[in-house]
Amino acid sequence: MSTAPKTVQSKETSSLSEKGLKAGSVGLIGAVVIGVSCIAPAYTLTAALGPTVSEVGVHLPAIFLVGFIPMLLVALGYRELNNAMPDAGTSFTWATRAFGPWIGWMGGWGLIAATIIVLSNLAAVAVDFFYLMLAQIFSNPSLGELSKILPLNIATTLVFIALACWISYRGMETTKGVQYVLVAFQLLVLGWFAVSAFAHVANGTAFDATAISPDWFNPFAVDSFSSFAAGVSLSIFIYWGWDVTLTMNEETKNPEKTPGRAATITVLVIVIIYMTIALATLSFAGVGETGLGAGNPENQSSIFAVLAGPVMGPFAILMSLAILSSSAASLQSTFVSPARTMLAMGHYRAISPKFGKISPTYKSPSFATIAAAIAAAAFYVITRTVSENALWDTITALGMMICFYYGITALACVWFFRAEAFRGARAFFFKFLAPLLGGVILLVMFVKTAMDSMDPEYGSGSSVGGIGLVFVLGMGVILLGVVVMLVMYRLRPEFFKGKVL
Amino acid sequence: MRYVVGYTANARGHDAVHLAVALTRNHDASLDLVLVIPEDSPFNAVYPPEAGYNDILNEQAQRWLDEGLALVPADVTARAHIRRGDSEAQTLIDAAVEMDAAALVIGASNAGLLKRFTIGSVASSLLHSSPVPVALAPHGYQRTDPITRLSCGFGTRAGADELLDVAVESARDRGLPLRLVSLLALDGGNSPGLADAAWVHAADRLAAVGSSTEASGADVPEPEIVVAQGRTIEEAVDRLDWEDGEILLIGSSRLAQHRATFLGSTANRILRALPVPMIVVPRDYTRHSA
Numbered sequence: 001m002s003t004a005p006k007t008v009q010s011k012e013t014s015s016l017s018e019k020g021l022k023a024g025s026v027g028l029i030g031a032v033v034i035g036v037s038c039i040a041p042a043y044t045l046t047a048a049l050g051p052t053v054s055e056v057g058v059h060l061p062a063i064f065l066v067g068f069i070p071m072l073l074v075a076l077g078y079r080e081l082n083n084a085m086p087d088a089g090t091s092f093t094w095a096t097r098a099f100g101p102w103i104g105w106m107g108g109w110g111l112i113a114a115t116i117i118v119l120s121n122l123a124a125v126a127v128d129f130f131y132l133m134l135a136q137i138f139s140n141p142s143l144g145e146l147s148k149i150l151p152l153n154i155a156t157t158l159v160f161i162a163l164a165c166w167i168s169y170r171g172m173e174t175t176k177g178v179q180y181v182l183v184a185f186q187l188l189v190l191g192w193f194a195v196s197a198f199a200h201v202a203n204g205t206a207f208d209a210t211a212i213s214p215d216w217f218n219p220f221a222v223d224s225f226s227s228f229a230a231g232v233s234l235s236i237f238i239y240w241g242w243d244v245t246l247t248m249n250e251e252t253k254n255p256e257k258t259p260g261r262a263a264t265i266t267v268l269v270i271v272i273i274y275m276t277i278a279l280a281t282l283s284f285a286g287v288g289e290t291g292l293g294a295g296n297p298e299n300q301s302s303i304f305a306v307l308a309g310p311v312m313g314p315f316a317i318l319m320s321l322a323i324l325s326s327s328a329a330s331l332q333s334t335f336v337s338p339a340r341t342m343l344a345m346g347h348y349r350a351i352s353p354k355f356g357k358i359s360p361t362y363k364s365p366s367f368a369t370i371a372a373a374i375a376a377a378a379f380y381v382i383t384r385t386v387s388e389n390a391l392w393d394t395i396t397a398l399g400m401m402i403c404f405y406y407g408i409t410a411l412a413c414v415w416f417f418r419a420e421a422f423r424g425a426r427a428f429f430f431k432f433l434a435p436l437l438g439g440v441i442l443l444v445m446f447v448k449t450a451m452d453s454m455d456p457e458y459g460s461g462s463s464v465g466g467i468g469l470v471f472v473l474g475m476g477v478i479l480l481g482v483v484v485m486l487v488m489y490r491l492r493p494e495f496f497k498g499k500v501l
Numbered sequence: 502m503r504y505v506v507g508y509t510a511n512a513r514g515h516d517a518v519h520l521a522v523a524l525t526r527n528h529d530a531s532l533d534l535v536l537v538i539p540e541d542s543p544f545n546a547v548y549p550p551e552a553g554y555n556d557i558l559n560e561q562a563q564r565w566l567d568e569g570l571a572l573v574p575a576d577v578t579a580r581a582h583i584r585r586g587d588s589e590a591q592t593l594i595d596a597a598v599e600m601d602a603a604a605l606v607i608g609a610s611n612a613g614l615l616k617r618f619t620i621g622s623v624a625s626s627l628l629h630s631s632p633v634p635v636a637l638a639p640h641g642y643q644r645t646d647p648i649t650r651l652s653c654g655f656g657t658r659a660g661a662d663e664l665l666d667v668a669v670e671s672a673r674d675r676g677l678p679l680r681l682v683s684l685l686a687l688d689g690g691n692s693p694g695l696a697d698a699a700w701v702h703a704a705d706r707l708a709a710v711g712s713s714t715e716a717s718g719a720d721v722p723e724p725e726i727v728v729a730q731g732r733t734i735e736e737a738v739d740r741l742d743w744e745d746g747e748i749l750l751i752g753s754s755r756l757a758q759h760r761a762t763f764l765g766s767t768a769n770r771i772l773r774a775l776p777v778p779m780i781v782v783p784r785d786y787t788r789h790s791a
């Protein structure tokens with residue numbers, strides 16, 4: 001007998017798309033569910049609503065609407081890049097191809113930093129609602145106060161991060177059924193919250209009943225460009241994840257129509273739910289800075305933790321459940337993206353090849369997943385120790401970080417497709433105009449927010465050495481990226497000489 | 502004849518390759534190394550959307566398989582396959598059925614410190630559902646020389662005769678000595694009466710099977726019957742002498758679906774103490790001749 005050692009790619013793989021997903025497995029509703037679950041509206045609202053109100057007051061609905069525009073513009077460019085160069089490195093790979101290794105490296109760093117920050121925030125929100133839920137289950141409010149004890153809070157958050165890391169490392173997947181239930185439950189509970197809030201307003205039992213006025217929808221009424229920029233940065237975060245529906249192709253049942261329709265329906269669902277919740281919250285609680293007011297600094301970190309009880313009464317536990325489950329699911333799936341980006345960067349030798357290691361047993365990025373967990377844990381511990389209101393500041397820093405790497409990615413799209421940009425109206429719009437506008441808007445927001453956040457009064461009012469904590473967190477992370485990049489240049493110059501990508 | 506090896510790029514996978522090579526030695530058989538990589542679920546909500554991860558994973562899988570193939574000696578034909586699936590066990594079963602494999606070979610575990618076999622979750626699912634025989638390599642199995650003796654775990658329960666058929670035929674095909682092993686767990690220590698009864702029962706069944714399958718090759722020695730006793734099944738297994746090149750054939754539990762494996766509680770305990778590979782044969786399994 002003769003040996004013919006040859007690796008045979010077996011036949012079944014042909015029914016899989018390029019992405020390793022089963023072709024034709026997702027219908028319209030499925031795609032919408034995926035989109036909504038990526039956005040995780042219950043979590044994003046509780047995390048971002050307060051900080052946004054503190055910036056733009058009653059103009060919250062206007063900012064939520066306006067924030068979608070740059071998101072849409074960038075997502076269109078994102079889709080073009082994804083179609084032309086599908087790659088695990090996404091922003092990292094695309095920016096490297098368009099602008100060379102230095103900017104590409106920073107794009108990748110921005111993406112990783114953003115997902116690491118959101119991981120630590122997700123874990124913290126989950127911990128808050130975990131204790132709140134315990135308090136609700138045992139009708140013992142003192143249990144909810146446990147999350148305010150710093151060492152206990154940090155310890156619990158680290159446990160949550162470690163658990164999510166372990167699950168993600170093991171490669172356990174959320175199934176279709178679970179995802180449908182989670183999404184339906186989130187939307188249902190958010191709807192319930194809105195209806196209850198309006199009922200309180202109608203019955204005169206609201207905390208600070210405020211009449212809805214058309215002015216709330218006017219973005220130009222926001223008092224300063226600073227507030228406007230901060231608000232838009234934050235609202236980028238609430239739509240973050242929406243573009244996943246746009247990039248779905250082969251896995252949908254009708255690749256021609258499903259992704260576009262799903263993106264449209266997802267955005268309608270999300271905008272409706274955001275508007276309803278924004279209006280309900282403002283009419284119920286007002287924007288006052290005392291008590292339940294949405295502008296109260298005490299309420300910024302997690303608005304539903306404060307409002308769900310007064311609004312929904314005994315059913316507030318459903319809100320805790322919805323947020324806890326959605327943030328736990330997001331926590332686990334969010335681990336995948338920094339891990340895979342680091343894996344791609346390790347694979348292309350932009351960072352240590354250790355990051356490119358794949359677990360032989362679970363076939364998941366092993367080193368990179370653990371590195372992401374350690375980074376998220378470290379980020380949380382540092383922020384929590386320095387800041388009185390860590391969640392608020394991490395969310396603001398996160399908004400900045402998303403603007404940074406989305407901006408770079410959008411401009412990468414413009415530059416990459418510059419040769420084809422003027423070949424017809426479609427190419428001009430999708431490959432040039434939309435990403436250019438989106439990218440410029442986001443980078444302007446980024447620069448403006450960064451400059452404003454140097455003020456020690458910015459965000460929660462925490463500061464380090466007289467400089468606002470948000471600036472330190474946001475720019476600190478980016479500068480750290482520059483330093484690491486320079487070290488990597490010394491250690492592995494091949495990538496930076498453009499020999500790899 | 503083909504053996505499908507459930508390959509992973511770790512000690513467990515290497516054990517499986519070694520056992521599979523050993524199994525092909527006195528047989529005209531080839532190996533198919535199957536590496537399963539998980540299928541992404543769009544409902545896993547991975548953000549941001551990305552695609553090329555699978556290219557990297559595929560590349561890695563190819564390298565892993567090349568390492569696996571390098572373990573196979575030059576005189577054994579081996580092919581390698583990458584399969585995608587949600588469940589590693591189910592994907593291996595599908596591959597084995599599709600390739601019409603004579604057995605699915607896997608490693609037990611690389612985690613057990615004291616016990617020779619600790620079953621991983623994949624092995625466990627295979628042992629409880631596979632329609633083809635599952636061969637389990639103990640941890641650290643290095644041997645690639647031919648199998649020297651076939652043992653067959655034998656009891657009084659339903660399905661024992663079918664298993665005996667398979668054992669007798671396998672031994673004959675491979676020209677291997679056959680040993681019937683009856684394990685007795687007795688709380689009160691040795692019981693000569695029970696042991697004798699077990700021996701007689703085994704001899705009876707063997708005679709019946711021998712006459713029905715007729716032509717027992719003249720070059721094959723007469724099957725040996727041993728009864729091992731101990732306070733526990735584990736102890737009984739320990740008391741038996743096992744050759745290095747031995748392999749134990751064992752039947753599925755009565756709980757098994759028709760034509761499927763289901764590792765029973767006794768088999769599970771045997772597994773924990775066994776120093777040699779074992780093959781779990783599905784219920785109502787009929788061998789197709791080589």
